Amino acid sequence: MVETNVTTGAPERPVHDVESVVIRFAGDSGDGMQVTGTQFTTTSFMVGNDLSTLPDFPAEIRAPQGTLAGVSGFQLQFSSQPVHTPGDRPDVLVCMNPAALKVNMKDLPPGAIIIANSDEFSDGNLRKAGFAGNPLEDGALEGFQLFRVDVTRLTRQALFETELSNREKDRCKNFYALGLLYWLYNRPLDATVAWIGEKFGKKPEIAEANVTALHAGYHYGETTEAFAATYRVAPATIASGTYRNVTGNTATALGLVTASQLSGLSIFYGSYPITPASDILHDLSRYKNYGVVTFQAEDEIAGICSAIGASYGGSLGVTATSGPGLALKSEAMGMAVSMELPLIVIDVMRAGPSTGLPTKPEQADLLMVLFGRHGECPMPVLAPGTPSECFDIAILAARLAVRYMTPMVILSDAFLANSSEPWRVPAAADLPPIEVEFRTDPEGFGAYRRDPETLARPWVKPGTPELMHRVGGLEKDAVTGNVSYDPANHEIMVHTRAEKIARIADALPPLVVDGEREGDLLILGWGSTTGAISKAVATLREEGLRVSGTHLISLAPFQKDLGALLAGFRRVLIPELNTGHLRFLLRATYGLEATGLNKIQGRPLRVDEIADAARALLVEN
Amino acid sequence: MVAEQKLTKKDFTSDQEVRWCPGCGDYAILTAVQKTMPELGIPPHNVVFFSGIGCSGRFPYYMNTYGFHGIHGRAPAFATGLKMMRPELSVWIVTGDGDSMSIGGNHFIHVLRRNVDVKILMFNNRIYGLTKGQYSPTSEQGKKTRSTPYGSLDNPFNPVSVALGAGATFVARAIDVEVTHLTEMVKAAAAHKGAAFVEIYQTCVVFNDGAFENMTDRKSKHDTVLFLEHGKPMVFGKSRDKGIRLRGLTPEVVTIGENGVTEADLLVHDAYSNDPVYSFLLSQILPPVFPTPVGILRSVQLPTYDALNRDQLEKTTAKVGRGDIDTLLRSGELWTVS
Numbered sequence: 016m017v018e019t020n021v022t023t024g025a026p027e028r029p030v031h032d033v034e035s036v037v038i039r040f041a042g043d044s045g046d047g048m049q050v051t052g053t054q055f056t057t058t059s060f061m062v063g064n065d066l067s068t069l070p071d072f073p074a075e076i077r078a079p080q081g082t083l084a085g086v087s088g089f090q091l092q093f094s095s096q097p098v099h100t101p102g103d104r105p106d107v108l109v110c111m112n113p114a115a116l117k118v119n120m121k122d123l124p125p126g127a128i129i130i131a132n133s134d135e136f137s138d139g140n141l142r143k144a145g146f147a148g149n150p151l152e153d154g155a156l157e158g159f160q161l162f163r164v165d166v167t168r169l170t171r172q173a174l175f176e177t178e179l180s181n182r183e184k185d186r187c188k189n190f191y192a193l194g195l196l197y198w199l200y201n202r203p204l205d206a207t208v209a210w211i212g213e214k215f216g217k218k219p220e221i222a223e224a225n226v227t228a229l230h231a232g233y234h235y236g237e238t239t240e241a242f243a244a245t246y247r248v249a250p251a252t253i254a255s256g257t258y259r260n261v262t263g264n265t266a267t268a269l270g271l272v273t274a275s276q277l278s279g280l281s282i283f284y285g286s287y288p289i290t291p292a293s294d295i296l297h298d299l300s301r302y303k304n305y306g307v308v309t310f311q312a313e314d315e316i317a318g319i320c321s322a323i324g325a326s327y328g329g330s331l332g333v334t335a336t337s338g339p340g341l342a343l344k345s346e347a348m349g350m351a352v353s354m355e356l357p358l359i360v361i362d363v364m365r366a367g368p369s370t371g372l373p374t375k376p377e378q379a380d381l382l383m384v385l386f387g388r389h390g391e392c393p394m395p396v397l398a399p400g401t402p403s404e405c406f407d408i409a410i411l412a413a414r415l416a417v418r419y420m421t422p423m424v425i426l427s428d429a430f431l432a433n434s435s436e437p438w439r440v441p442a443a444a445d446l447p448p449i450e451v452e453f454r455t456d457p458e459g460f461g462a463y464r465r466d467p468e469t470l471a472r473p474w475v476k477p478g479t480p481e482l483m484h485r486v487g488g489l490e491k492d493a494v495t496g497n498v499s500y501d502p503a504n505h506e507i508m509v510h511t512r513a514e515k516i517a518r519i520a521d522a523l524p525p526l527v528v529d530g531e532r533e534g535d536l537l538i539l540g541w542g543s544t545t546g547a548i549s550k551a552v553a554t555l556r557e558e559g560l561r562v563s564g565t566h567l568i569s570l571a572p573f574q575k576d577l578g579a580l581l582a583g584f585r586r587v588l589i590p591e592l593n594t595g596h597l598r599f600l601l602r603a604t605y606g607l608e609a610t611g612l613n614k615i616q617g618r619p620l621r622v623d624e625i626a627d628a629a630r631a632l633l634v635e636n
Numbered sequence: 637m638v639a640e641q642k643l644t645k646k647d648f649t650s651d652q653e654v655r656w657c658p659g660c661g662d663y664a665i666l667t668a669v670q671k672t673m674p675e676l677g678i679p680p681h682n683v684v685f686f687s688g689i690g691c692s693g694r695f696p697y698y699m700n701t702y703g704f705h706g707i708h709g710r711a712p713a714f715a716t717g718l719k720m721m722r723p724e725l726s727v728w729i730v731t732g733d734g735d736s737m738s739i740g741g742n743h744f745i746h747v748l749r750r751n752v753d754v755k756i757l758m759f760n761n762r763i764y765g766l767t768k769g770q771y772s773p774t775s776e777q778g779k780k781t782r783s784t785p786y787g788s789l790d791n792p793f794n795p796v797s798v799a800l801g802a803g804a805t806f807v808a809r810a811i812d813v814e815v816t817h818l819t820e821m822v823k824a825a826a827a828h829k830g831a832a833f834v835e836i837y838q839t840c841v842v843f844n845d846g847a848f849e850n851m852t853d854r855k856s857k858h859d860t861v862l863f864l865e866h867g868k869p870m871v872f873g874k875s876r877d878k879g880i881r882l883r884g885l886t887p888e889v890v891t892i893g894e895n896g897v898t899e900a901d902l903l904v905h906d907a908y909s910n911d912p913v914y915s916f917l918l919s920q921i922l923p924p925v926f927p928t929p930v931g932i933l934r935s936v937q938l939p940t941y942d943a944l945n946r947d948q949l950e951k952t953t954a955k956v957g958r959g960d961i962d963t964l965l966r967s968g969e970l971w972t973v974s
Contacts (some may be wrong), residue, residue: 487705
């Protein structure tokens with residue numbers, strides 16, 4: 016254990032160049048760790064690093080102060096190389112109280128830096144966190160580089176000239192810690208100073224105090240001898256363009272609004288608040304000047320039904336939810352399949368069953384969205400792999416929904432929803448329009464007379480003269496759409512609905528493969544495991560192993576080249592945050608015997624977990 | 637848009653064969669609606685009928701308009717989505733006592749409290765017909781049915797009170813066989829700007845025959861039904877000698893000419909009263925002590941949800957300008973890498 020005392024003076028220190036750093040900020044829910052993490056993110060991108068972030072907050076809004084349940088965290092990885100994930104294990108843990116240390120110390124690799132706010136390690140707080148002694152003093156942190164900083168006391172000291180109460184001064188301590196980290200990693204303060212000015216513009220004394228605390232933290236690093244060196248992470252090579260930081264939920268909302276503009280269809284978003292999907296509602300409700308209508312329905316069922324009603328009227332109906340809400344929507348999803356109307360149903364998956372772990376990711380709804388409805392009820396299912404891909408997938412879903420006249424599912428998850436990455440903003444001119452056709456011609460009209468290529472039925476807006484017709488959940492005649500109890504007609508309709516969904520494969524892009532299309536091992540994933548898989552594949556390939564990786568953006572139907580790709584590898588590893596849903600599907604579809612890497616802890620897969628599983632598999636034969 | 641040619645009942649009659657049981661009250665309601673629609677001046681293609689599940693659910697198939705036969709209890713939710721996006725359409729919901737008071741209770745109260753501009757016709761036969769004869773949320777307590785051979789235990793809902801409790805701006809009650817009056821109610825609902833709720837007592841000849849017999853039988857109906865008319869005293873009875881008088885907040889039945897009671901003592905109906913106490917009190921005037929009031933119980937004007945939504949959209953757009961993709965995507969904090 017390295018331990019140092021606070022002294023003054025400004026010693027010269029070496030600067031170490033490092034490729035990547037993973038920092039986790041952790042504190043009580045009220046300690047402002049999300050703000051601290053976000054600010055560090057912005058600054059790091061501005062100095063040219065590639066990065067990825069993951070906030071980690073508890074399900075409780077404000078759990079009792081100082082308890083394990085109340086710990087809120089924010090992790091980011093910044094690098095001079097391409098970044099695929101927020102990082103496996105933190106190189107640096109900033110913990111603002113004992114509970115934050117307790118919750119996070121098990122994730123730290125040996126030698127990790129711990130910066131602890133030692134002021135908060137009182138007997139009472141230690142007891143609340145379940146420590147028998149004080150880990151800062153009893154050797155419990157042997158093997159780590161521990162830095163004890165009296166953040167609370169030093170922040171108050173820095174603000175001693177202000178009129179603020181101690182309570183208000185204490186609220187500035189996250190900026191003190193941030194200032195120290197900026198010094199340690201040689202980052203500029205100006206972006207955060209500007210942000211503080213904007214955020215607290217109406218309370219200049221608070222803004223000034225936060226800026227003072229930020230500078231004080233920075234100077235503390237400079238003057239203390241506690242830290243033997245500072246670190247530098249060089250800028251990454253990033254394609255030129257305009258960038259912004261997006262979470263999966265924000266990218267989804269942006270994608271939906273963009274799809275609306277590309278198609279000329281108004282978006283109607285009907286939903287009921289549920290974690291971790293609510294931010295999509297929050298985002299969309301601000302876009303009224305884009306013609307977006309949001310409707311906070313009385314329940315999950317009304318959310319989807321109102322969206323179906325809007326689609327029936329010629330808008331693009333969208334609803335989003337998470338597992339428990341999706342279960343409630345399943346009857347209406349079946350109705351949308353039967354009505355053959357465009358609709359987008361977004362499931363931001365969280366760990367279940369039932370309320371489960373409401374803020375934690377899991378990929379265990381895949382089989383539900385494929386099979387969780389009564390009757391023969393096929394629905395296409397798309398899955399973005401990264402936060403920014405949520406944008407592309409939302410547009411693709413809209414394009415397919417309209418072209419094939421079908422409800423679409425998008426499977427996102429709590430990890431994609433909340434984690435963020437820099438996203439190169441596309442130009443409107445580069446996005447192809449979404450073609451929409453409304454039927455107005457009564458000649459030869461049948462409500463279920465289909466386009467021979469796509470098998471889509473016509474979309475008729477109520478209000479169109481001479482095309483009045485009645486549709487519903489009862490089985491329909493294959494041409495007129497009138498109610499039909501004819502047994503043969505029912506069988507035709509079941510097959511036709513399935514065939515229509517199968518034909519969507521014609522419109523899907525081929526798989527993007529990291530590496531060759533044949534080799535010893537294919538690591539195949541979908542959804543939020545994509546980043547970790549990409550990084551693991553890159554690492555394994557550097558080791559000279561014949562490994563390739565890909566992720567599916569469509570789980571139903573599969574992309575057309577999947578079968579051929581699978582056949583090119585001796586082994587297939589499928590990492591999933593469930594007990595093996597995709598593996599089950601591939602066995603059923605292709606007779607594939609793949610190996611699963613299944614993690615069901617409400618946490619993302621780590622790169623090392625995937626790489627280790629791959630190496631073990633390659634050693635086996 | 638007004639059709640150039642005069643519309644008739646035939647214009648609103650679809651080519652589908654009507655498949656309700658012979659003698660079902662739904663036939664009378666269908667006829668009343670088909671007769672009323674031409675008078676509204678709305679062409680059939682601008683009219684949409686939504687329904688849920690149950691015998692009433694088949695109604696849209698028989699109307700030569702746009703029709704949407706949804707899932708059980710959810711018609712108000714489908715209709716809300718459509719009306720918000722297409723406020724120019726005339727949107728109707730046909731439902732039953734099970735569809736809207738039981739499985740769809742939540743949507744029923746919320747469409748009313750939001751005051752979405754839709755017309756709701758609820759066929760109340762106080763029984764589950766399509767599932768073959770179980771008691772419904774409006775069945776009287778103690779009712780013996782296939783699912784309650786020893787009598788039902790539930791207190792029934794009074795749909796009109798439920799609607800008023802939810803803040804409905806238009807509430808009326810009608811009886812299937814009182815065709816002229818029913819037609820008037822449908823017309824009044826159509827004319828109302830906002831959510832309009834019409835409860836229609838309707839006879840299920842198979843599973844609950846005679847449920848409203850004393851209200852439809854020529855001999856008894858004058859004593860059991862109170863026809864509400866705005867601005868008129870509440871008089872009923874074959875000889876029009878009975879009335880409702882209010883003592884404090886308690887209504888009572890009195891006889892005109894007895895104990896010095898004159899027509900001037902009677903409660904005068906105010907259909908446009910904004911006072912929820914009055915409307916609710918009226919909804920609680922019920923048999924066996926009182927006759928059942930039919931007619932418009934409440935009709936008040938409040939902004940509709942769909943209009944408020946449009947308004948907010950237009951005002952926001954006027955204020956910040958119509959957005960396009962490039963503005964949207966560049967609306968956050970941006971960095972340029974060159």
